[in-house]
Amino acid sequence: xxxxxxxxxxxxxxxxxxxxxxxxxxxxxxxxxxxxxxxxxxxxxxxxxxxxxxxxxxxxxxxxxxxxxxxxxxxxxxxxxxxxxxxxxxxxxxxxxxxxxxxxxxxxxxxxxxxxxxxxxxxxxxxxxxxxxxxxxxxxxxxxxxxxxxxxxxxxxxxxxxxxxxxxxxxxxxxxxxxxxxxxxxxxxxxxxxxxxxxxxxxxxxxxxxxxxxxxxxxx
Amino acid sequence: xxxxxxxxxxxxxxxxxxxxxxxxxxxxxxxxxxxxxxxxxxxxxxxxxxxxxxxxxxxxxxxxxxxxxxxxxxxxxxxxxxxxxxxxxxxxxxxxxxxxxxxxxxxxxxxxxxxxxxxxxxxxxxxxxxxxxxxxxxxxxxxxxxxxxxxxxxxxxxxxxxxxxxxxxxxxxxxxxxxxxxxxxxxxxxxxxxxxxxxxxxxxxxxxxxxxxxxxxxxx
Numbered sequence: 083x084x085x086x087x088x089x090x091x092x093x094x095x096x097x098x099x100x101x102x103x104x105x106x107x108x109x110x111x112x113x114x115x116x117x118x119x120x121x122x123x124x125x126x127x128x129x130x131x132x133x134x135x136x137x138x139x140x141x142x143x144x145x146x147x148x149x150x151x152x153x154x155x156x157x158x159x160x161x162x163x164x165x166x167x168x169x170x171x172x173x174x175x176x177x178x179x180x181x182x183x184x185x186x187x188x189x190x191x192x193x194x195x196x197x198x199x200x201x202x203x204x205x206x207x208x209x210x211x212x213x214x215x216x217x218x219x220x221x222x223x224x225x226x227x228x229x230x231x232x233x234x235x236x237x238x239x240x241x242x243x244x245x246x247x248x249x250x251x252x253x254x255x256x257x258x259x260x261x262x263x264x265x266x267x268x269x270x271x272x273x274x275x276x277x278x279x280x281x282x283x284x285x286x287x288x289x290x291x292x293x294x295x296x297x298x299x300x301x302x
Numbered sequence: 303x304x305x306x307x308x309x310x311x312x313x314x315x316x317x318x319x320x321x322x323x324x325x326x327x328x329x330x331x332x333x334x335x336x337x338x339x340x341x342x343x344x345x346x347x348x349x350x351x352x353x354x355x356x357x358x359x360x361x362x363x364x365x366x367x368x369x370x371x372x373x374x375x376x377x378x379x380x381x382x383x384x385x386x387x388x389x390x391x392x393x394x395x396x397x398x399x400x401x402x403x404x405x406x407x408x409x410x411x412x413x414x415x416x417x418x419x420x421x422x423x424x425x426x427x428x429x430x431x432x433x434x435x436x437x438x439x440x441x442x443x444x445x446x447x448x449x450x451x452x453x454x455x456x457x458x459x460x461x462x463x464x465x466x467x468x469x470x471x472x473x474x475x476x477x478x479x480x481x482x483x484x485x486x487x488x489x490x491x492x493x494x495x496x497x498x499x500x501x502x503x504x505x506x507x508x509x510x511x512x513x514x515x516x517x518x519x520x521x522x
Contacts, residue, residue: 133404133437142393145393147393147396147400148400149399149400149403152396152399152400152403153396155395155396155399156392156393156395156396159392159395160392172376172379172380173362173365173367173376175375175376175379176367176372176373176375176376179369179372179375180367180368180369180372183369183372184353217353
């Protein structure tokens with residue numbers, strides 16, 4: 083089970099793909115990388131993820147696992163000995179799942195609105211985005227990581243968005259770091275891990291991709 | 303850990319609350335029931351779920367667990383011996399999580415649109431809803447349950463929506479059963495379990511509540 087072929091169908095700028103790159107690096111799992119050229123989708127992607135048609139898809143021994151948080155849990159369950167991501171206590175696990183889900187429901191959705199909306203809606207999104215980060219800062223408290231002393235599930239789920247901040251800030255014309263210094267401190271702490279620094283996309287490339295997306299979807 | 307006080311903050315018509323009622327019944331866990339009078343929200347609900355402010359909230363030994371799929375996994379992890387809901391194999395677990403997430407992303411979201419939209423949007427929603435159920439029928443195949451031979455995680459996540467079908471059908475003026483007979487067969491099979499039949503809301507009461515919601519949100 084633990085051995086076997088691993089493939090990651092991914093796109094360089096995907097924050098969801100970055101989660102799996104980080105987790106696989108943390109676990110020391112080698113894998114084949116298949117890059118998708120978004121926003122186009124390859125026949126292979128449609129074949130391995132016929133329901134949602136999205137990256138990333140983790141393929142282990144020929145079996146595809148879709149949806150990044152689900153794949154993240156799969157990675158943690160299969161390669162559980164090295165750098166466990168989810169805590170073993172059921173209540174702490176539930177809390178970690180809650181905050182990772184919060185990242186998907188809030189950070190992702192509202193973060194996107196900082197660049198794909200305009201006017202009043204964009205102003206609202208910027209304000210809400212800062213509030214979301216402040217909620218996360220409160221949740222972090224004085225711990226080095228959301229996982230406590232150890233870099234864990236919520237940290238992996240959240241840190242990829244940091245590589246999108248430059249795009250959010252530039253498109254939204256606002257500053258995140260000055261309003262959420264504790265969040266940025268945490269992000270820089272994560273970036274000291276090789277698993278993170280090697281997995282996160284270059285913020286300039288993310289910004290360039292966002293400009294492509296804006297054009298593709300006719301936003302501006 | 304396994305013993306201890308359990309409280310469920312819930313609303314009778316909540317499909318998400320029904321999930322937890324079913325799971326607690328499957329596990330034979332007794333609990334205190336605190337009914338919320340939706341769409342109003344009690345100060346207690348805001349206290350135990352300050353982030354999302356939604357039912358259901360499971361409280362175990364004074365600690366709240368929010369988001370029904372997360373609470374469902376918590377219940378399965380804490381009371382794991384009796385009627386396990388998630389399979390033990392990591393790939394099968396990932397698949398079960400995928401389809402439960404599909405229920406939230408598709409059945410729930412599109413189901414709601416059958417009664418809270420109008421005109422073209424409603425017609426689209428009705429068509430999409432049937433397609434979603436057909437995808438689920440395909441996934442079920444010839445198995446008695448989504449969990450295979452045993453009633454499992456996806457079954458618990460999905461069956462509560464059956465009690466909303468009458469409201470969807472009446473508000474949307476369409477028939478689900480004739481188009482998805484295999485789905486209804488599965489639903490009736492689930493309803494033979496006391497854990498399900500005693501946990502699901504009366505479809506007439508759900509419909510009445512939907513009419514209240516439509517009025518509350520000014521839909522019509």
